[in-house]
Amino acid sequence: MISWGNVNGRHVSPTAEGTYREGAEVILHPSFSAVRPALEKMASFCRARGLPECAPEWKPIELATAEALNNAVEHGCIGARTEACVTLRWHWEGEWMEIEVLDPGSFHVPAGAPPPALPSPLAERGRGLYMIHTLLDGQVSHQRRPDGHAVVLRRRVGPARRGFPEEALRELESTLENMAEELSNSYESISALSYFGECLATSADFPAFVDKAVERLRKLTGAQNTIVRLRNEAGALERLGSPQEAVLVPPPPESLEQNEAHVAWESFLQNRETTVEDCGLLSQDDPLHRPGYMAFCVPISFQEDPQGVLILLRRREQEGPYFTTGELDLMRAVAECLGIARRLENLRRQRESEQRALRELEIAATLQRSLLPSSFPTHARFEIYGTSQSAHQVGGDYFDAIALPDGGVLLLIADVMGKGLPAALLATVFRTAVNARLPMAATPDRLLAEVNGQLERDLASLDAFITAQAAYLDPAGERLTLASAGHCPALRVNHRRRIIEQLDTEGLPLGVQRDARISARTIRLEEGDTLIFLTDGIYEVMNRREEPLELGGFMRSMTPGQTERAQPICAELLGFVSRYEEGRLPADDRTLLVASFRRDAP
Numbered sequence: 001m002i003s004w005g006n007v008n009g010r011h012v013s014p015t016a017e018g019t020y021r022e023g024a025e026v027i028l029h030p031s032f033s034a035v036r037p038a039l040e041k042m043a044s045f046c047r048a049r050g051l052p053e054c055a056p057e058w059k060p061i062e063l064a065t066a067e068a069l070n071n072a073v074e075h076g077c078i079g080a081r082t083e084a085c086v087t088l089r090w091h092w093e094g095e096w097m098e099i100e101v102l103d104p105g106s107f108h109v110p111a112g113a114p115p116p117a118l119p120s121p122l123a124e125r126g127r128g129l130y131m132i133h134t135l136l137d138g139q140v141s142h143q144r145r146p147d148g149h150a151v152v153l154r155r156r157v158g159p160a161r162r163g164f165p166e167e168a169l170r171e172l173e174s175t176l177e178n179m180a181e182e183l184s185n186s187y188e189s190i191s192a193l194s195y196f197g198e199c200l201a202t203s204a205d206f207p208a209f210v211d212k213a214v215e216r217l218r219k220l221t222g223a224q225n226t227i228v229r230l231r232n233e234a235g236a237l238e239r240l241g242s243p244q245e246a247v248l249v250p251p252p253p254e255s256l257e258q259n260e261a262h263v264a265w266e267s268f269l270q271n272r273e274t275t276v277e278d279c280g281l282l283s284q285d286d287p288l289h290r291p292g293y294m295a296f297c298v299p300i301s302f303q304e305d306p307q308g309v310l311i312l313l314r315r316r317e318q319e320g321p322y323f324t325t326g327e328l329d330l331m332r333a334v335a336e337c338l339g340i341a342r343r344l345e346n347l348r349r350q351r352e353s354e355q356r357a358l359r360e361l362e363i364a365a366t367l368q369r370s371l372l373p374s375s376f377p378t379h380a381r382f383e384i385y386g387t388s389q390s391a392h393q394v395g396g397d398y399f400d401a402i403a404l405p406d407g408g409v410l411l412l413i414a415d416v417m418g419k420g421l422p423a424a425l426l427a428t429v430f431r432t433a434v435n436a437r438l439p440m441a442a443t444p445d446r447l448l449a450e451v452n453g454q455l456e457r458d459l460a461s462l463d464a465f466i467t468a469q470a471a472y473l474d475p476a477g478e479r480l481t482l483a484s485a486g487h488c489p490a491l492r493v494n495h496r497r498r499i500i501e502q503l504d505t506e507g508l509p510l511g512v513q514r515d516a517r518i519s520a521r522t523i524r525l526e527e528g529d530t531l532i533f534l535t536d537g538i539y540e541v542m543n544r545r546e547e548p549l550e551l552g553g554f555m556r557s558m559t560p561g562q563t564e565r566a567q568p569i570c571a572e573l574l575g576f577v578s579r580y581e582e583g584r585l586p587a588d589d590r591t592l593l594v595a596s597f598r599r600d601a602p
Helices: 032-047 058-076 128-135 166-202 206-221 263-270 325-371 420-435 444-461 550-557 566-581
Strands: 002-006 012-014 020-028 086-093 096-103 140-145 148-156 225-231 237-240 274-276 293-302 305-315 382-389 397-403 409-416 466-473 479-485 490-494 499-503 520-524 529-534 590-597
Touching: 020 032, 032 058, 032 086, 058 086, 058 096, 058 128, 058 148, 128 140, 206 225, 206 305, 206 325, 225 263, 237 263, 263 274, 263 293, 263 305, 293 325, 305 325, 325 420, 382 397, 382 409, 382 566, 397 420, 397 590, 409 420, 409 529, 409 590, 420 444, 420 466, 444 466, 444 479, 466 529, 499 550, 529 566, 550 566, 566 590
Parallel strands: none
Antiparallel strands: 002 020, 012 020, 020 086, 086 096, 096 148, 140 148, 225 237, 225 305, 274 293, 293 305, 382 590, 397 409, 409 466, 466 479, 479 520, 490 499, 490 529, 529 590
C-alpha cells in the first residue's frame, strides 16, 4: 500500500537562484510489493517532464532507487514499530535530479556513546550499495535524520521538458516491466537462499535439510518431484530425501550404478547442467524415462568437486514456459547450497570422529596411568623403582612390582602390540590375569604359561600379542628366577666387579601359540648387583645420522659403579637415550624397571 502527494502541497516552487525545484514523494509500507508502484509514480513524474524510461539517464536512476528502496524495506525497518513507513522523495532542480529514500532505521544513541557507523558502500549485505555508487558515479550520500536514516541519490538528467512521443513511452513501459520482473525474480531467489541458510543452521542433520530445501524448491517452481542423488562410498548415485508430492510409477531406484548413457550420470560425470524437454523420449532403461514430464538436472558440487546431482521434474501439460530464467537460477542456487551443506556434513562427521578418538585417547591414558605403580614395595636387600615414557599420548608398555606374602617381589614388564585404547585394554587384561595367579609368582615360567593359555584365543582373534618378562626376587635377595615370553633380555650390572651381562631366557610372545613353551632360569645374586628390565623402545633409537643405538650400544653407555640407586639409574639411562637421539621425536615407548642392591642391607 502506498500514498503519494506533492512536496509542500505544490509541484513547483521557486528557489533563491530563480530556477524551479519540482518534486513529489511517495510513502509506502515496508513491503517489497510496494516498491514497484512507487517507482512507477516517480517514472510517471519524469515522463511528464520529458525523461522517458528508454532514456539512458533514467535506467541508472531507476535501478539505484529500486536497490535503495529494497535495502530500506529489508534492513531499515528491522525492529521498527508496526506503523513505520518508508518515504521516497524526489526533486528536479535545474539539470539535476535528487532522490531521497528515508527509512525508520534507528540511529538513537545513548548519552555519551559514540554514534554507530553509517553503512559502508562496499560492505552492506553484499553488493547493494556498491551497485548504487557505480550506477550514479558516486553521487550517493547517507544522512542521519531525526526520523531515521536517509540515502540521497543525485544524477544529472538535463532540464525538464514538456511532451514525449507515445511510441517511446510504450517502449519505456515495456522495458520497465521486464526489469521489474527480473528484479522480482532476483529478490525471490534472495529470499529463498535466506530460507535455505536458516534451514542449514537449524536442521537436525543433512537429510532433514535436504527435505526442507527440496520442499521449498517444489513450491517455488511448481514442480511435482525433486530427486537428490549423492555419490556414496561404493561409487553409486544414492537417492536421498522423503517421498515427493507426486508419486512416480515406477518409483526412482534407490541407487544408480554408473551408466554414462543415463541423464543423471551424464550430468554428474561431465559436471554440467542437462535439460530434458520431454522425458518420454529418453531411453526406457533411463530412470528419468517419464512420458509427460520434463526435467532439469544440475550437478551438486563444492569448489568444482562433484558430489551428486539435483533433478527437478514437472508435468509438460502445465501452461507456461519450460522453466523460467528465475527458476533455473533458483535451482542452481539450491544445488550450490546442497553442495555446501554436504561438505559441512562431512566436516561435522570428521570432527565427531576426531573427538571420539581424542576421548578414547584420554580414557586410555587414564587407564594406563592407573595400571602403573604409584609406589614400590620394600625389599630386604634391593631398592626397586620403575618409570615409563609414552611416545604418544597412550602407549603399550606396562610394568609392575608386586610385594608377595613371603617377603619376595614379583617384577613384571610387558610390551603390548599396538597403541591407544586397544593396547591399554590388553594391558589391563594382562595385569588382571597375572594378579589372579600370584600364588605362582615363585615359578614365573608357569605363571606366564598360564596367562598365555587364558589370553591366547582373545589375542589371536585380535591379531595381537604381548611380550612379557616375569622375575621372582626371593625374600633374602639371593636368587632371581626369570622367565620371558618373547621379551628383550634383562640386564645385570655388578658394580663391585664392574661387569654387565644379558639375562636371556626362551619363550614365544603371549598369544602366538596356546601351548607355547616358556623356560626359566635362576640367577644367584651378589652384593653390588643391579637388575635392569626394559622394553625395546629404550635401545631401538637412531641419531640424526640414522645410526641405530641397539642393545649393545646401550650396554656400553653404562658405567658400573657410577651410581647404585634405582631412581637415579633410571634418570641417567633415559637421559642418555634422549641425548643420543639428538632431538628426534621418540618412535616407541620407553620403560625401565630397576632393582638395585642396597648398601645398607643387613
